[in-house]
Amino acid sequence: MESRNRPPRTAATTRSGTEPEPRWEPRPDGGRPDGRLCAHTRTAFPEPLPLSEVCLPCAAGGRHQIGLRHCLTCGHVGCSDSSPGAHASAHFDDSGHPVVRSLAPGEEWAWCYEDQVYLDPAPRGRPDSTAPASSMPESVWDYPRPPALREDARVVRVECAGHVVAETREAVRVLETSHPPVFYVPPSDVAAELLRPAAEAPTWCEWKGEATYWDVVVGSDRRPGAAWSYPAPAPGYEHIAGFFAFYPGRMDRCTVGDQVVGAQRGDFYGGWITAEVRGPFKGAPGTGMW
Structure with a gap:
């Protein structure tokens, strides 16, 4: 689990008027108490490509990195809170971008820093990349x-x-x-x-x-x-x-x-x-x- 000791942040701005299908949804045992979808699952479609294959600050400092996290707003890649640098959390603190996904092999889950919930892939999966995400610009x-x-x-x-x-x-x-x-x-x-x-x-x-x-x-x-x-x-x-x-x-x-x-x-x-x-x-x- 990523750190829960983070101050509340304003949600990342969504595209005005758009409602793309959610790529992720809260886990039954880790969702919000009222059962609503995490609003931030609608803010990053299509998902950006990872901007790197490693945590760049850790790589530059020769430090071991554990559990890479991929920001679904801008593509930043940082290490998890299990690493000394906790650069994924630091990126959230700096940017307010709330949702990251795990880049660990075989893992398919995401985490919302703002709502403090784990997210799993939504049943409908990723929208077709050949189709517009919304009729609204x-x-x-x-x-x-x-x-x-x-x-x-x-x-x-x-x-x-x-x-x-x-x-x-x-x-x-x-x-x-x-x-x-x-x-x-x-x-x-x-x-x-x-x-x-x-x-x-x-x-x-x-x-x-x-x-x-x-x-x-x-x-x-x-x-x-x-x-x-x-x-x-x-x-x-x-x-x-x-x-x-x-x-x-x-x-x-x-x-x-x-x-x-x-x-x-x-x-x-x-x-x-x-x-x-x-x-x-x-x-x-x-x-x-x-």
């Missing part, structure tokens, strides 16, 4: 920071000058507060022959590290700096190493499933706007400090 102000990585099994397609530059069912969405999602495509699903190194200098993301830029070239049609990638991303974002993201405003057409993508405003940000997300979005004049 997600607010980008409910996205976390640091950004979360979430797999997306819908068809993501990028077109330029009559050619398909990228098409995949294995995209990873990067979700960050105030930004529309950015879709990263694995290199195996990108037409590499249409990419050329861009003249643009690399840029630095405080979370993901150094980004390299690419021109998309189809015959005589060259779209400068239309794509970028992280060849060696920072710890926690290794999953998107070598993946490519595309500025939708510099391509002719980008789609997610049957939705045509709109471009995030501004020359720097590359978010993909669809009907499933709502702003206000960072990028417009006067939003630089958001």
Whole structure:
């Protein structure tokens, strides 16, 4: 059991108007006295990918780590209260993200720090990742920071000058507060022959590290700096190493499933706007400090 000596915290903000099916439910012997579902089981769909395979503070200090816990809000991975560092609990204290799941092999349970209950998988299981979680749009102000990585099994397609530059069912969405999602495509699903190194200098993301830029070239049609990638991303974002993201405003057409993508405003940000997300979005004049 995780520590019960934690101060009450405000629940993590849920997506306005959404009611996704719960992935988890309280155990009969460990639920709330009134029998209600833990409200926080509805706040992390789809679940973010783990940002690391170890507890990074323990690994950096050469300390033994026991019982890894995966934050279902942002993907943080920390050691349990059985470890000297108790970094999963410390993450809750710092962030207020209430629910973690065990990453121990063979274990399938979660724990809510705020409601102090164990959670087991709900009978209906995980919703189909190809279907929208809700008919209501997600607010980008409910996205976390640091950004979360979430797999997306819908068809993501990028077109330029009559050619398909990228098409995949294995995209990873990067979700960050105030930004529309950015879709990263694995290199195996990108037409590499249409990419050329861009003249643009690399840029630095405080979370993901150094980004390299690419021109998309189809015959005589060259779209400068239309794509970028992280060849060696920072710890926690290794999953998107070598993946490519595309500025939708510099391509002719980008789609997610049957939705045509709109471009995030501004020359720097590359978010993909669809009907499933709502702003206000960072990028417009006067939003630089958001």
